Amino acid sequence: MYLISLNIPNERVLRYELYDGGPSTIFRITSKQQTIYVQGPPIIIQIFRDTPVRIQCQYCQAEVFTATHHENGAVTWLACLGIMLVLPLGCCLIPFFIDGTKDVVHTCPNCYQEVGKWSRL
Known part of the structure; x- marks a missing residue:
């Protein structure tokens, strides 16, 4: 998990947490008022060998x-x-x-x- 905190004017603090959980990446955005979950694109790692893939x-x-x-x-x-x-x-x-x-x-x-x-x- 990666954690990023941002200070925004008007005393709002946003926290971004990045979870690398298998087939897709999930961002959790937290402020003092609410929590929002945003799912990002899947992370694909391709392994090349001696045959076509x-x-x-x-x-x-x-x-x-x-x-x-x-x-x-x-x-x-x-x-x-x-x-x-x-x-x-x-x-x-x-x-x-x-x-x-x-x-x-x-x-x-x-x-x-x-x-x-x-x-x-």
Whole structure:
């Protein structure tokens, strides 16, 4: 719970309390005369992994399944370095052809904006 107090002229004091209670946020506004409860929009935390997920795009507001593509990340380069130390020189390129070592980028198929990224490291 978060608490905010405001002093307003004419000796009125308002207290705002923020409850983060699961599917939505509730504000309780208290003055000397009455208490008002206001329910805010739900807080959604989206977890991106290596498979497409259903989202509401933050750019075009469409509800879609994300399109995914892979790009080289830290794990790709670390695997390349590790292989280069152990195996012959050409084998160090193998991680660049394996999606399991790459980061996953999620884009909206409607507006083509990047909406999330999952890094394997």
